[in-house]
Amino acid sequence: MLPSLVKRQQPSTLMVYLSPVIALILSMVAGVILFLIMKVSPFGGLHAFFIEPLSTKYGIAELGVKATPLVLIGVALSLGFKAGVWNIGAEGQLTIGGLCGGAMALYFYEQQGFHIIPLILATGIVSGMAYASIVAFLRVKFNANEILTSLMLSYVAVLFLNLMVHGPLKDPDGFNFPESRMFSDSALLPILLEGTRLHIGALLALTVVAIGWIVMSKTLLGYQIKAAGSAPAASEHAGFRRSKVIWITLLIGGGIAGLAGAIEVSGPIGQLQPSISPGYGFTAIIVAYVGRLHPVGAMLAGILLALTYLGGETAQIQLNLPVAVTGVFQALLLFFLLACDVLIHYRIQFTEQAVRVENT
Amino acid sequence: MTSSNNYLLDIQGMTKSFPGVLANDGVDLQIKPGEVHALLGENGAGKSTLVKMIYGILKPDHGTIRIKGTPVTIDDPAKARELGIAMVFQHFSLFESLNVVENIALGIHADSDLKSLAKEVVELSERYGLPLDPNRHVYTLSVGERQRIEILRCLLQKPQLLVMDEPTSVLTPQEVQKLFMTLNRLAEEGLSILYISHKLDEIKALCHRATILRMGKKVATVTVSEQSTTSLANMMMGEAFTESSKTRNRQIGEVRLRVNDLNTQATDATGISLKDINIEVRAGEIVGIAGVAGNGQDELLKALNGEESNTDASSVLIEDRQAGKLGPNDRRRAGLASVPEKRLGHGAIPDMDLIDNAFMTGYQRMGLLIRGIINYRKTRSFAQQVINDYGVKTSSSTVSAESLSGGNLQKFIIGRELTQQPDILVVSQPTWGVDAGATQTIRQALRDLAEQGAAVLIISQDLDELMDITDRIGAICGGRVSSFYPTESVTIDQVGLLMAGVDLEAGAEHAS
Numbered sequence: 019m020l021p022s023l024v025k026r027q028q029p030s031t032l033m034v035y036l037s038p039v040i041a042l043i044l045s046m047v048a049g050v051i052l053f054l055i056m057k058v059s060p061f062g063g064l065h066a067f068f069i070e071p072l073s074t075k076y077g078i079a080e081l082g083v084k085a086t087p088l089v090l091i092g093v094a095l096s097l098g099f100k101a102g103v104w105n106i107g108a109e110g111q112l113t114i115g116g117l118c119g120g121a122m123a124l125y126f127y128e129q130q131g132f133h134i135i136p137l138i139l140a141t142g143i144v145s146g147m148a149y150a151s152i153v154a155f156l157r158v159k160f161n162a163n164e165i166l167t168s169l170m171l172s173y174v175a176v177l178f179l180n181l182m183v184h185g186p187l188k189d190p191d192g193f194n195f196p197e198s199r200m201f202s203d204s205a206l207l208p209i210l211l212e213g214t215r216l217h218i219g220a221l222l223a224l225t226v227v228a229i230g231w232i233v234m235s236k237t238l239l240g241y242q243i244k245a246a247g248s249a250p251a252a253s254e255h256a257g258f259r260r261s262k263v264i265w266i267t268l269l270i271g272g273g274i275a276g277l278a279g280a281i282e283v284s285g286p287i288g289q290l291q292p293s294i295s296p297g298y299g300f301t302a303i304i305v306a307y308v309g310r311l312h313p314v315g316a317m318l319a320g321i322l323l324a325l326t327y328l329g330g331e332t333a334q335i336q337l338n339l340p341v342a343v344t345g346v347f348q349a350l351l352l353f354f355l356l357a358c359d360v361l362i363h364y365r366i367q368f369t370e371q372a373v374r375v376e377n378t
Numbered sequence: 379m380t381s382s383n384n385y386l387l388d389i390q391g392m393t394k395s396f397p398g399v400l401a402n403d404g405v406d407l408q409i410k411p412g413e414v415h416a417l418l419g420e421n422g423a424g425k426s427t428l429v430k431m432i433y434g435i436l437k438p439d440h441g442t443i444r445i446k447g448t449p450v451t452i453d454d455p456a457k458a459r460e461l462g463i464a465m466v467f468q469h470f471s472l473f474e475s476l477n478v479v480e481n482i483a484l485g486i487h488a489d490s491d492l493k494s495l496a497k498e499v500v501e502l503s504e505r506y507g508l509p510l511d512p513n514r515h516v517y518t519l520s521v522g523e524r525q526r527i528e529i530l531r532c533l534l535q536k537p538q539l540l541v542m543d544e545p546t547s548v549l550t551p552q553e554v555q556k557l558f559m560t561l562n563r564l565a566e567e568g569l570s571i572l573y574i575s576h577k578l579d580e581i582k583a584l585c586h587r588a589t590i591l592r593m594g595k596k597v598a599t600v601t602v603s604e605q606s607t608t609s610l611a612n613m614m615m616g617e618a619f620t621e622s623s624k625t626r627n628r629q630i631g632e633v634r635l636r637v638n639d640l641n642t643q644a645t646d647a648t649g650i651s652l653k654d655i656n657i658e659v660r661a662g663e664i665v666g667i668a669g670v671a672g673n674g675q676d677e678l679l680k681a682l683n684g685e686e687s688n689t690d691a692s693s694v695l696i697e698d699r700q701a702g703k704l705g706p707n708d709r710r711r712a713g714l715a716s717v718p719e720k721r722l723g724h725g726a727i728p729d730m731d732l733i734d735n736a737f738m739t740g741y742q743r744m745g746l747l748i749r750g751i752i753n754y755r756k757t758r759s760f761a762q763q764v765i766n767d768y769g770v771k772t773s774s775s776t777v778s779a780e781s782l783s784g785g786n787l788q789k790f791i792i793g794r795e796l797t798q799q800p801d802i803l804v805v806s807q808p809t810w811g812v813d814a815g816a817t818q819t820i821r822q823a824l825r826d827l828a829e830q831g832a833a834v835l836i837i838s839q840d841l842d843e844l845m846d847i848t849d850r851i852g853a854i855c856g857g858r859v860s861s862f863y864p865t866e867s868v869t870i871d872q873v874g875l876l877m878a879g880v881d882l883e884a885g886a887e888h889a890s
Contacts, residue, residue: 028781029729238750241737249727254685255718256738257707 023364033362038308041354048350066336067329079214084327087278087298089223089320092305093230093313094274098267100311102247107168108275109299110175111146115276117179118145120283120290123205130204139280146276147269154268158261180292198290207285219281230313304352386411386570392441401427403594414571416581419591421811425574433465434458464532465541474517482531506560522553541572551874558584578607615814631661634833635802636695650674650857659833666848667837674857675837679806683716684709713801725791728780735779736761743798768793785816806837855879
């Protein structure tokens with residue numbers, strides 16, 4: 019009885035949705051094994067990771083806080099990945115968006131008014147777009163691989179943020195710590211739920227999910243994105259320019275990542291720091307794939323991945339596990355997802371011997 | 379099985395299934411020594427599957443293979459070669475940057491040094507009328523010459539059975555003649571040849587016996603000389619094969635598509651540059667461009683439909699309007715529709731359903747878009763209309779394009795373009811790999827379109843098709859398009875010369 023993979027006649031729709039669930043279960047099983055190796059009670063470990071964070075109102079609100087950037091960027095990356103444009107530098111676009119949005123907040127430090135927050139968010143969007151446009155330009159003009167350029171620009175962005183908070187944007191009264199001033203109240207996002215950090219950025223994320231869904235399912239732009247990704251030659255035949263799709267998807271990705279950055283600094287953080295994201299831009303890649311490159315899927319996956327951040331924190335506090343546990347769980351999830359995705363196009367068959375040749 | 383010892387190759391009950399298809403269902407095949415045996419069948423009848431099992435590329439689910447009466451198991455191509463079976467594939471495996479002898483040496487693991495091998499190659503090539511300079515580099519050779527390398531490579535192994543998979547699909551009629559002379563000579567010397575084709579006249583000209591396959595099953599084994607082309611066609615297609623009507627009562631009107639000195643640069647190393655192309659297609663007229671594969675057909679289609687737009691606006695005129703700089707959408711709006719050769723991935727998006735595929739090129743002329751939003755109700759009825767009008771066999775319009783058979787998808791794509799009532803249609807290989815029924819439907823649809831006053835340009839490698847439905851015919855060779863001649867006034871041989879890049883007027887002077 020040897021299992022063998024047999025190609026399906028048609029891709030299985032069931033497996034498209036089932037694959038993330040199986041992957042989640044498998045990563046939990048792998049998690050249990052990991053906990054056992056680290057001599058932690060598996061039940062206590064899983065409880066700390068997946069249940070504990072959701073047991074309080076504050077915990078659920080925190081889930082929304084962490085999910086906001088993941089969902090935002092996850093939706094934007096879904097569009098690009100659908101089109102076959104591999105922008106994996108959302109972390110950099112987020113950082114630049116946060117930096118420029120934060121600079122705008124500091125510019126209005128002495129002022130008050132309702133115009134400040136929209137300006138901060140708009141700055142985040144525009145600067146994120148501008149940063150992503152470097153990638154688009156290099157790709158369209160010189161056919162430079164966007165995976166490499168966008169990834170390298172991420173490191174440039176993080177170092178540039180460091181330079182800024184160590185220099186021009188440093189808090190003058192901050193005892194030389196590499197941080198900016200705390201933003202004034204007019205530059206902080208309104209809180210949705212009293213006593214928590216859940217801010218209106220979460221609503222923006224939901225709006226982006228809805229818009230993303232409509233764009234992908236109902237508009238010519240969504241159609242062009244899907245066509246460019248699944249059959250480039252057919253897309254050219256239909257008269258859609260490849261370069262246009264590259265520009266649009268990268269601008270959308272950069273703009274929304276920049277927005278997420280601006281939301282982070284004017285929301286939960288409230289100032290500029292050397293690090294404004296625990297890798298949201300990279301985790302959003304997992305979000306996009308677990309979410310099956312569908313905006314609604316990205317929303318659900320964003321919430322799931324947000325839980326791994328929270329669970330990782332609880333596991334650190336309660337079980338003395340290292341901070342790396344979050345990354346390990348995220349990586350396990352992506353690893354198993356990619357493995358399970360094979361089952362969309364193949365099925366497992368148990369046969370004695372795949373081939374039998376008769377000899378007489 | 380009393381006489382099985384007389385056969386070189388004796389195959390009984392070969393069965394092979396793939397997911398969802400029974401590609402071969404209990405097929406028998408017997409080949410005598412020194413016989414040219416045809417394996418005849420339409421695309422998808424199971425010819426390639428059977429041959430791949432004989433050559434050890436696929437393993438049969440059931441069935442026995444005997445060579446000279448001894449049962450054998452053919453695990454891989456190396457084993458097949460050991461048993462004296464050699465094969466010339468449709469697609470060659472040659473290194474362009476190496477010369478002829480080096481390529482042959484790579485293929486046969488010979489111990490002999492290159493010099494003596496070169497001598498052997500020359501001897502063999504002279505003996506069988508396969509002229510070839512052993513020191514030429516492959517990239518300088520024509521397709522016909524490259525095929526000779528493959529044949530020589532096989533002959534050097536001194537095989538008992540030579541399998542040839544559609545060898546003439548890349549040759550001009552003149553090259554086909556030469557190939558047939560070689561094959562006849564080889565058969566006279568006792569070599570058995572299994573000749574795979576769906577071209578009946580070739581089989582009439584070359585083969586002794588034929589085994590006919592239809593939908594994975596053997597229909598019959600017949601002696602070719604006792605059969606007519608029609609009776610072979612009937613066995614192959616399983617339905618009364620009717621010659622299409624040749625009535626041409628169309629009104630030829632003004633010029634709708636004019637191409638003036640069109641030049642393009644090849645975009646990559648394997649592409650073809652188009653040179654000084656001049657074409658005129660009038661209303662009500664069907665014009666054909668013949669040619670061997672890879673001579674710029676794809677580039678020509680893209681230059682005409684706007685996928686590769688030009689810097690010279692006057693190089694392409696649609697209804698006297700300068701269109702050279704326009705992209706595909708603008709040309710479509712101006713009335714020019716096109717159907718590319720490759721269906722999945724170029725003419726249609728494989729993983730999208732038929733509704734989305736109907737939208738792909740139809741959204742402008744059919745008005746399926748309202749301010750950037752897709753009108754799916756209208757798109758659905760457009761797709762359904764195409765399915766109904768052109769007899770596309772599918773369970774619904776929501777199945778993916780890749781799940782349709784080649785013929786059905788082609789009917790859908792051509793139907794999608796024709797339903798938009800274009801003034802000009804440029805179509806490449808309209809019936810390639812399409813079953814007989816769909817071929818009839820498609821050719822009739824093209825005729826009807828011309829009758830309604832559209833200009834139709836067909837780029838095809840199927841010469842019979844072009845002779846059948848076109849009014850004027852020319853050929854493309856190395857990125858140049860020949861002059862055009864009324865189809866009634868030229869013979870297949872003359873078109874063959876055009877396909878080889880020979881100027882008919884100059885050729886005639888030369889001959890006289």
